Amino acid sequence: MNTIGLIAFALVGSAKAIREEFDLFGITVVGLAMAFAGGMTRDLLVSRVPLALQSPIEISLGLLGVGLAIALSAILPSPDTHPIALVSDAIGLAAFATTGAIVATDANVSAVGVVAIATINAVGGGAVADILLDRSPFILFDDFYASCAVLGGSAYWVGMSVGAAGSTAAVVCAVVTVGTRVAAVTYGWNLPTMQKLGLIRN
Amino acid sequence: MNTIGLIAFALVGSAKAIREEFDLFGITVVGLAMAFAGGMTRDLLVSRVPLALQSPIEISLGLLGVGLAIALSAILPSPDTHPIALVSDAIGLAAFATTGAIVATDANVSAVGVVAIATINAVGGGAVADILLDRSPFILFDDFYASCAVLGGSAYWVGMSVGAAGSTAAVVCAVVTVGTRVAAVTYGWNLPTMQKLGLIRN
Amino acid sequence: MNTIGLIAFALVGSAKAIREEFDLFGITVVGLAMAFAGGMTRDLLVSRVPLALQSPIEISLGLLGVGLAIALSAILPSPDTHPIALVSDAIGLAAFATTGAIVATDANVSAVGVVAIATINAVGGGAVADILLDRSPFILFDDFYASCAVLGGSAYWVGMSVGAAGSTAAVVCAVVTVGTRVAAVTYGWNLPTMQKLGLIRN
Numbered sequence: 001m002n003t004i005g006l007i008a009f010a011l012v013g014s015a016k017a018i019r020e021e022f023d024l025f026g027i028t029v030v031g032l033a034m035a036f037a038g039g040m041t042r043d044l045l046v047s048r049v050p051l052a053l054q055s056p057i058e059i060s061l062g063l064l065g066v067g068l069a070i071a072l073s074a075i076l077p078s079p080d081t082h083p084i085a086l087v088s089d090a091i092g093l094a095a096f097a098t099t100g101a102i103v104a105t106d107a108n109v110s111a112v113g114v115v116a117i118a119t120i121n122a123v124g125g126g127a128v129a130d131i132l133l134d135r136s137p138f139i140l141f142d143d144f145y146a147s148c149a150v151l152g153g154s155a156y157w158v159g160m161s162v163g164a165a166g167s168t169a170a171v172v173c174a175v176v177t178v179g180t181r182v183a184a185v186t187y188g189w190n191l192p193t194m195q196k197l198g199l200i201r202n
Numbered sequence: 203m204n205t206i207g208l209i210a211f212a213l214v215g216s217a218k219a220i221r222e223e224f225d226l227f228g229i230t231v232v233g234l235a236m237a238f239a240g241g242m243t244r245d246l247l248v249s250r251v252p253l254a255l256q257s258p259i260e261i262s263l264g265l266l267g268v269g270l271a272i273a274l275s276a277i278l279p280s281p282d283t284h285p286i287a288l289v290s291d292a293i294g295l296a297a298f299a300t301t302g303a304i305v306a307t308d309a310n311v312s313a314v315g316v317v318a319i320a321t322i323n324a325v326g327g328g329a330v331a332d333i334l335l336d337r338s339p340f341i342l343f344d345d346f347y348a349s350c351a352v353l354g355g356s357a358y359w360v361g362m363s364v365g366a367a368g369s370t371a372a373v374v375c376a377v378v379t380v381g382t383r384v385a386a387v388t389y390g391w392n393l394p395t396m397q398k399l400g401l402i403r404n
Numbered sequence: 405m406n407t408i409g410l411i412a413f414a415l416v417g418s419a420k421a422i423r424e425e426f427d428l429f430g431i432t433v434v435g436l437a438m439a440f441a442g443g444m445t446r447d448l449l450v451s452r453v454p455l456a457l458q459s460p461i462e463i464s465l466g467l468l469g470v471g472l473a474i475a476l477s478a479i480l481p482s483p484d485t486h487p488i489a490l491v492s493d494a495i496g497l498a499a500f501a502t503t504g505a506i507v508a509t510d511a512n513v514s515a516v517g518v519v520a521i522a523t524i525n526a527v528g529g530g531a532v533a534d535i536l537l538d539r540s541p542f543i544l545f546d547d548f549y550a551s552c553a554v555l556g557g558s559a560y561w562v563g564m565s566v567g568a569a570g571s572t573a574a575v576v577c578a579v580v581t582v583g584t585r586v587a588a589v590t591y592g593w594n595l596p597t598m599q600k601l602g603l604i605r606n
Contacts, residue, residue: 017544018604023595025551026544040449045242047251049451053508053517074603104255113255127334132531134540136336140219140228147227191225199276247444249453306457315457329536338538342421342430349429393427401478 005092010035010065015080031066038124046107094177097122097149101156118153144184152177207294212237212267215331217282233268240326248309296379299324299351303358320355346386354379409496414439414469419484435470442528450511498581501526501553505560522557548588556581
């Protein structure tokens with residue numbers, strides 16, 4: 001799952017950079033940032049040297065995603081919105097949320113800390129990519145995306161609290177994340193803004 | 203003071219996100235980023251796991267500020283510019299600058315490092331919130347805000363250098379920060395740009 | 405070389421902030437961010453307290469660059485595009501890429517990690533400065549700039565792999581970085597975008 005996630009995230013990031021007419025260096029950096037910035041932020045928060053910098057295999061998977069984005073963009077108009085990319089992205093979201101929850105639990109942070117690190121691991125890369133593209137991170141105002149990681153991380157913490165084995169909690173986290181994400185795409189879920197709730201006059 | 207600061211900062215961040223029509227996840231993230239990103243950056247710089255991720259109480263205070271922003275925004279047009287919010291914000295600025303100065307001194311950084319970490323602790327959260335909202339951090343071109351933390355941090359360092367007790371230096375830091383901030387709001391202080399100094403033709 | 409780099413980077417960052425009409429605090433912060441954010445990110449990635457916060461000399465050099473930008477901007481329209489600034493900037497790029505490669509090698513990261521940290525050390529400050537100015541980092545879509553650090557970092561790693569002494573590899577890294585950068589400025593090199601390669605219809 002982690003493998004699929006790294007490739008899918010790098011592909012999505014690079015495809016965005018291609019649309020913004022970034023050069024080859026920019027396409028590579030945005031793709032790698034999307035794939036690795038979440039995990040690196042997680043590692044910084046728990047004070048360890050980022051795994052991505054030590055493992056040539058992880059970086060190679062990210063570069064494979066970048067290459068795929070370049071190759072596919074010559075064929076398809078938006079390779080990152082193809083159903084296969086969307087499903088791979090949902091799998092990556094789940095893989096990264098689960099990894100984040102496990103690492104956070106090992107680092108002895110609070111319940112909210114577990115959910116926060118799972119979410120940062122899952123969506124931090126996309127947020128950094130959007131900032132590099134000079135936009136607000138889309139997760140903050142659109143779509144039902146980061147919320148899936150919040151739900152998955154919460155499920156992991158609930159699982160651990162009721163005494164489930166770590167591997168069981170991990171499976172529950174992954175299933176909740178990918179399940180809510182696929183449902184969100186299928187049914188077009190969105191979190192409301194205060195304006196949509198009718199609570200505020202503009 | 204720290205309690206007031208966390209609530210006030212989260213409230214101000216969330217109120218900004220509400221005005222930008224972010225969804226409920228975005229409102230929560232920008233509020234928490236405003237309250238915690240400064241302290242977390244401080245902890246990263248001195249290589250320790252961020253306190254905010256370990257203490258459920260701190261996060262709860264941040265979430266209380268987010269909730270207050272949501273509740274108040276249904277009643278007031280701009281809860282973050284209400285005099286009570288402005289004073290609470292000044293108290294938070296002082297609390298965070300003081301905490302930053304103390305942590306930095308414990309970490310044995312240089313004099314400039316103490317002032318830098320005090321300032322980052324105090325205004326880093328606001329800068330991250332502005333970047334999430336896709337703007338330049340307002341502290342860089344407007345208002346007399348970060349400068350209060352710079353003065354407070356400098357006062358702390360001067361206090362420690364002349365042999366004052368840590369607690370005395372902390373009080374001096376807090377008083378200088380909140381005092382200059384209240385004066386700045388009252389009298390409308392601003393730092394000049396080079397253009398206003400008449401040194402540059404546009 | 406590091407001395408020249410710190411002064412040159414701070415000067416370039418501050419000159420950009422002056423053009424954006426940031427106030428004196430903003431001019432100082434953007435200048436220092438340009439000079440130090442790359443090295444501080446490097447230190448965070450390898451889990452050590454940033455050197456810049458411990459050494460008063462380094463900060464003083466950064467502040468000297470800020471002061472130079474303020475003084476020169478009253479005389480010249482764009483002090484950061486003067487040939488002397490461009491050459492100093494190329495020297496700084498090489499110094500920072502070399503330092504990054506050395507620190508990364510000491511931290512036992514992978515080959516890609518060495519190149520990544522050398523590049524982040526060299527261009528991370530400029531990227532942070534651009535984000536503070538609310539733009540996409542220019543290195544991602546324009547100029548042949550970060551690529552020089554990538555080539556320099558790669559040269560360092562190749563040097564170490566074939567058994568060269570660390571000092572030899574460092575010299576090779578610096579020469580490759582500064583040489584390709586001077587050539588890029590002289591001949592107007594650019595990396596292509598996918599659009600320029602004719603691979604994509606807009």
